[in-house]
Amino acid sequence: MAELIATLAIVFWVATFIRAQVAIRRTPRLTAAPPGRPPPHVVALVPVRDEADGLRPFLAALAAQRGVRLDALFYDDGSTDGSASLLDAAAAGDPSWRVVHGSGELPAGWCGKTHALTRGLEAYGGGAELLLFIDADVELAPDAVAALVAALEVNRADVVSPLPELACDGFWAGLLGPNFASVATLRFPPPRVNDAADQCAFLNGQAMLFRRAAYAASGGFAAVRGEVLEDVALAQRAKAQGLRLLVVDGQALVRTRMYGTLAEHVAGWSKNLFALLGSSRRRALGVAGFVLLMSWLPLASLLAGLAAAIAGDRWSAAAGAVGWLLPTSFQIALRARARAAPLFAPLAPLASAIVAATLVRVSFGRSPLTWKGRAYANPRAAASVASRLSDGRGSC
Numbered sequence: 248m249a250e251l252i253a254t255l256a257i258v259f260w261v262a263t264f265i266r267a268q269v270a271i272r273r274t275p276r277l278t279a280a281p282p283g284r285p286p287p288h289v290v291a292l293v294p295v296r297d298e299a300d301g302l303r304p305f306l307a308a309l310a311a312q313r314g315v316r317l318d319a320l321f322y323d324d325g326s327t328d329g330s331a332s333l334l335d336a337a338a339a340g341d342p343s344w345r346v347v348h349g350s351g352e353l354p355a356g357w358c359g360k361t362h363a364l365t366r367g368l369e370a371y372g373g374g375a376e377l378l379l380f381i382d383a384d385v386e387l388a389p390d391a392v393a394a395l396v397a398a399l400e401v402n403r404a405d406v407v408s409p410l411p412e413l414a415c416d417g418f419w420a421g422l423l424g425p426n427f428a429s430v431a432t433l434r435f436p437p438p439r440v441n442d443a444a445d446q447c448a449f450l451n452g453q454a455m456l457f458r459r460a461a462y463a464a465s466g467g468f469a470a471v472r473g474e475v476l477e478d479v480a481l482a483q484r485a486k487a488q489g490l491r492l493l494v495v496d497g498q499a500l501v502r503t504r505m506y507g508t509l510a511e512h513v514a515g516w517s518k519n520l521f522a523l524l525g526s527s528r529r530r531a532l533g534v535a536g537f538v539l540l541m542s543w544l545p546l547a548s549l550l551a552g553l554a555a556a557i558a559g560d561r562w563s564a565a566a567g568a569v570g571w572l573l574p575t576s577f578q579i580a581l582r583a584r585a586r587a588a589p590l591f592a593p594l595a596p597l598a599s600a601i602v603a604a605t606l607v608r609v610s611f612g613r614s615p616l617t618w619k620g621r622a623y624a625n626p627r628a629a630a631s632v633a634s635r636l637s638d639g640r641g642s643c
Contacts, residue, residue, distance in 0.1 A: 248551055248563075249548065249551035249552050249554070249555045249560075249563040249564065249566050249567035249570070250562075250563055250566045250567075252544065252547050252548045252551050252567070252570060253548040253551075253552070253566045253567055253569055253570025253571075254566075254570070255544055255570075256544040256545045256547075256548045256570040256571070256573075256574050257569070257570055257573050257574065259540070259541060259544060259574075260541070260545070260573065260574035260577050260578075261577075263541065263577070264577040264580075264581070267581055269438075270432070270436050270437060270438055271496070271584065273437070273438040274410075274437040274438060274441075274494065274495065274496045275398065275402070275441070275493070275495045275496065276495065276496045276499065277391075277394050277395065277398060277409050277495045277496060277497040277498075277499060277500050277501065278394060278499065278500075279390040279393070279394050279500070280314055280390065280393040280394050280396065280397035281397070284314070284393075284397070286314055286315050286316050286393075287315055287316070287377055287393075287396045288315075288316045288318075288373075288374065288375040288376065288377065289315050289316065289317050289318070289375055289377040289378075289379050289392055289396065289456070290317075290318040290319065290320060290371055290373055290375035290377070290378060290379065291309060291317060291318070291319040291320070291379045291381055291392075292319075292320050292322070292364055292367045292368055292371070292378060292379065292380050292381070293309075293319065293320070293321045293322070293367075293381055293382070293383055294322050294324060294359070294360050294363035294364055294367065294382070294383075295321055295322065295323050295324060295326060295330050295334060295363075295383050296323075296324040296325065296326055296330070296351075296359060296363070297326050297327060297328045297330060298326070298328075298330050298383040298384065299326070299328040299329045299330045299333060300328075301383065301384050301504060302330055302333045302334070302383055303333065304386065305383045305384070305385065305386070305387075306333070306334075306337045308386055308387040308388075308389075309387065310337075310341070311389045312387065312389060312390075312391070312392045312393070313389045313390055313393060314390060314392075314393030315392050315393050315396065316343075316375075317343070317392060318343045318344070318371070318373045318375055319338075319341075319343065319344040319345070320344075320345050320347065320367045320368070320370060320371045321334045321338070321344070321345070321346045321347070321367070322347050322349060322363040322364070322366055322367035322370075323346060323347065323348045323349060324349050324351055324359055324362075324363045325349055325350055325351015325352070326351075331346070331348060334346045343373075345370070345371070347366065347367060347370045349362075349363065349366065356472055356473050357472045357473065358472065358473060358474065358475055358477065360452070360468075360477055361468040361469070361471060361472045361473075361474065361477050362468075362472065364380055364468045365467065365468045365469050365472070368467070375459070376458065376459045376460075377396060377399075377456060377457070377458060377459065378456070378457045378458075378459055378462055379392060379395070379454070379455070379456045379457075380452070380454070380455045380456075380457070381453070381454045381455075382452070382453045382454070382503075384453070384503055384504050384505065385411065385453050385454055385501060385502070385503045386414070386501070386502040386503065386504070387500070387501060388499070388500040388501070390500060391409075391497075391500040391501055392456075394500055395407050395409065395454075395456045396456065398493060398495055399456055399458070399493070402491075402493050403491065404491045404492065404493035405457070405458050405461035405485065405490040405491045405492070406450065406455055406456065406457045406458070406461055406462075406482075406485060406490065406491075406492055406493065407455075407456050407493040407494075407495060408450040408451045408454060408455045408456070408478075408492075408493070408494050408495070409451065409454055409494075409495050409496070409497025409500075409501045410432070410437070410451060410494060410495070410496055410497055410498070411451075411453065411454070411497050411498065411501040411502050411503040412497075412498040412501065412502040412503070412585070412586045412587075413425060413428060413502075413503060413505065413585065413586070413587045414502055414503060414504040414505075415587050415588040415591075416504070416507075417507055419506075419507065419508055419509045419511075419512055420504075420505070420506065420507060420512075420588075421587075421588035421591045422588075422591050422594055422597065422598050423506075423509075423512045423598055423601060423602070424505060424506075424512075424587060424588075425582055425585060425587040425588070425591075426538070426595070426598040426599065426601075426602050427512065427516050427520070427602060428587075430520060430523065430524070430534060430538075430602070431449070431451075431523055433534070434449075434523060434524060434525075434534075434643060435447060435448075435449030435479075435494075435643055436643070437449075437494040437495075437496075439643060440482075440492055440494045441492065441493055441494060443491055446486065446643075447643035448479070448482040448483045448485070448486040448487075448492060448643075449478075449479055449482050449492070449494060449643075450478045450479065450481065450482040450485075450492065450494070451478060451494070452477060452478030453503050454497075454501060455478065461485065461490050464485075464488050464490060465481055465484045465485040465488055465490060466481075466484050467481075468481065470484060471484065474522075475518055475519065475522055476519055476522040476523060479522070479523065498585070498586055509601075512601075513601070513605055516602075516605055517605055517608065517609050520605060520606060520609060521606070521609040521610060524606075528610045528611075531606045531607075531609070531610045532606065532607070532610060534606060535602070535603035535606040535607055535610075536603075538599040538602050538603055539599050539600070539603050541574075541595075541599070542595035542596045542598070542599035543596050543599065544570075544574070545570060545571045545574040545575055545595075546571065546596050548566075548567045548568075548569075548570030548571050549567055549568065549570070549571035550567075551563070551567045551570075552564045552565070552566065552567015552568045552570070552571070553567065554567075555567055575592055575593055575595075578592035578595055579592045
């Protein structure tokens, strides 16, 4: 039995590891722009709602950007934690930065982020033809924005979006962050997204750099105003319009902090994960089963090996140990490549159980989900994003 379980664990993980390595090698890396280029004119459009904890470093990093003419428009969405004061103080020292203070009230049919970014762009009066939609929990290296512009131009893309390094500070972030995030890349492989002939469409809403004309052609955030997963919905519309999407490995220059506590991970991913899987219960349960299988098979192999060792079967004991050690080493390597707490890999069974439980919870739930004081319809009760696109493009 130990040999069979070990064989299954190794086969599954070898196939997964090879697939991941192929995707990694085919995903362009974000690198610093070459020197000597005229500085492009970019406007950063930033939605802010109760972001005071991480706002100071974000503002400092934005101010430190090199190689670009950078305007900034901050839409304060009714913050109550002091974010508004921090924004006002930062904008007071830079005439190219502006703050718009919203009431926090949403018109019917809108989600918070789509409303904030739409109102922010409407309020921007500058002439930048490059629009950087960016969240306030993103950490930018000084050359990050210039590098995004260079990637856009070199690849003749209409929109570029980086996959950032995950800041895995704390136990739960180190344990869960990479596991939840891997669902997105499993569902939307970057090489397929970057293929203009493939209907697979995805953008990471934490940071997206659009050509202004391309953003208008996509319909913008107003066209996806009610979508909780507005970035994927906008990506689907953009690709349906024949626009070229480019997803890049941005770990060298872009970093993000998502959630800290277990409750924050479950709440945040409950809002997004089911919609990320096309609002399909079958797909969500399939992914839940897959992540459980991939992490629990190696543990089962180890346990079977221990049982064989107690029984005196050295060959089966060795096979069971290899069936755990090899897949675990693959997990460590993949986490190390993503700079995401590699030593948490042996705890993969716990992480996968939480991911699977979150998927099951949202798949069968219909009660509203809450985020930053707002209630959103459970995605199980809503139609999928893709089904609302008239031509059906965007699925993977």
